[in-house]
Amino acid sequence: MQSMRITLILTLMALGCSGKSSDSSGDTSSGDVEDSGQPSSTDDSGSTETSTAISGVGAVPSGLDVDPGPPWDGLVAPIDGDGDGVYEDMDCNDEDPGTYPEAPEYCDGVDNDCDRTIDGSNALDQSLWYFDEDGDGYGVGPPELACWSPGDQWVLEGGDCDDADARTHAGADEICDGIDNDCDGVIDPSSAPDASWYRDNDGDGWGDESEVVESCESPGRDWTTLGGDCDDDDPGSHPEAVEWCGGEDNDCSGNDDGVATWIDSSGEMTDATAWLVSEEVSRYTIMNPGTLRICPGTWSVALSVRTSSARIEGVGSGVVLSGNGTHRVLRATSIVEDLEVENLTLQNGSADQGGGVELSGGTTRFQDVHISGCEASEGYGGGIGIDSDTSFILEVSNGSFEGNSPADVAGAGWHAEVTGDDFSCTAAGCTGDVTTVSE
Numbered sequence: 001m002q003s004m005r006i007t008l009i010l011t012l013m014a015l016g017c018s019g020k021s022s023d024s025s026g027d028t029s030s031g032d033v034e035d036s037g038q039p040s041s042t043d044d045s046g047s048t049e050t051s052t053a054i055s056g057v058g059a060v061p062s063g064l065d066v067d068p069g070p071p072w073d074g075l076v077a078p079i080d081g082d083g084d085g086v087y088e089d090m091d092c093n094d095e096d097p098g099t100y101p102e103a104p105e106y107c108d109g110v111d112n113d114c115d116r117t118i119d120g121s122n123a124l125d126q127s128l129w130y131f132d133e134d135g136d137g138y139g140v141g142p143p144e145l146a147c148w149s150p151g152d153q154w155v156l157e158g159g160d161c162d163d164a165d166a167r168t169h170a171g172a173d174e175i176c177d178g179i180d181n182d183c184d185g186v187i188d189p190s191s192a193p194d195a196s197w198y199r200d201n202d203g204d205g206w207g208d209e210s211e212v213v214e215s216c217e218s219p220g221r222d223w224t225t226l227g228g229d230c231d232d233d234d235p236g237s238h239p240e241a242v243e244w245c246g247g248e249d250n251d252c253s254g255n256d257d258g259v260a261t262w263i264d265s266s267g268e269m270t271d272a273t274a275w276l277v278s279e280e281v282s283r284y285t286i287m288n289p290g291t292l293r294i295c296p297g298t299w300s301v302a303l304s305v306r307t308s309s310a311r312i313e314g315v316g317s318g319v320v321l322s323g324n325g326t327h328r329v330l331r332a333t334s335i336v337e338d339l340e341v342e343n344l345t346l347q348n349g350s351a352d353q354g355g356g357v358e359l360s361g362g363t364t365r366f367q368d369v370h371i372s373g374c375e376a377s378e379g380y381g382g383g384i385g386i387d388s389d390t391s392f393i394l395e396v397s398n399g400s401f402e403g404n405s406p407a408d409v410a411g412a413g414w415h416a417e418v419t420g421d422d423f424s425c426t427a428a429g430c431t432g433d434v435t436t437v438s439e
Helices: 002-017
Strands: 040-042 048-050 127-131 140-146 196-199 208-214 260-264 269-271 282-286 290-294 297-305 309-314 319-322 330-332 338-347 357-359 362-372 384-387 392-397 400-402 414-418 422-425 432-436
Touching: 330 338, 384 392
Parallel strands: 282 297, 290 309, 297 319, 297 330, 309 338, 319 338, 330 357, 338 362, 357 384, 362 392, 362 400, 384 414, 392 422, 414 432
Antiparallel strands: 040 048, 127 140, 196 208, 260 269, 260 290
């Protein structure tokens, strides 16, 4: 609209300049309007009408309405959408008041200063990045100043005094290894966590924590860095020892929680827990001379003895071997010459004869053994059945027989069919009978 007004004004000025003429004498020609600065026109009646003039522009034809108006009339006012003081045609993002030319640049993923560079080198909150060769999270200088990591091996933490060893950096745990792990200039201080030595009297590699020396250097022989020995006079007791069934806390756990231990004729011990613990019935045969120690608990077992001599003993009270009403608890074959059974309860055994125990020869001694709830379904001896073709000795003392039942009239406690007659039984309820057969 403004350009149209300017065009019209220039046109009118041209028309004004060509509206008058004069001769050489200065007189006006016939029919012309005097040069009074006010051009006029004559209508049909001969009257004269003076036209409106714009000063300095020239005559404007009659009937043309020209109004220059205020400065912004007809134009669109400039826009500052985000109120940051910069109009939209100069602002690279007029929806963000923090973004405009020469604005402070920050590490925020935005071109704050409209220089077409995001997070440039002029950002105010850049970080120092250190190259980390050994991958321990700490690097060495000189650092690089940047908004983001220059590469995969650049980190924000400096202070690594040996960037080829991941064990070494500022803040690392100091250990006794001949290295300045924490980069404080001190190698193997006495404050290192593993700088404690404990006296080891029994030579099992574990020491008594009541005797300790703080040093990265060993104080001498009979010292170890492993503490926690609960009995430093017994090499079989320490935190990693096997828990034997023997009434002692071998593994220093605070409990005697072993299940079973086998001790052979030389005294060597083996953990026999797997012999007694299974999902159903543990069936195990003792094939060599030795002692089976069993700790308190109720164990479903079917034990057999096939060696010249053996001992089965319960340690502590409440050691129960059960047949679960489906199988015999203990059987000794004819090759057994000497069998000792002590401090056990044998219960709920079941077999065609000798429901709880079946013996076949040699000498058997029961001490503090309680046999109950056992059944011989087809033959003799609910509690103990004896069938031997050789001389046989049975000794039962300080035990009991209770609730055992044979299938016939033979002894509910024990019944023997043997060729010898050397028997003794002092157990409570030891009701049994002996049948001697010819050899």
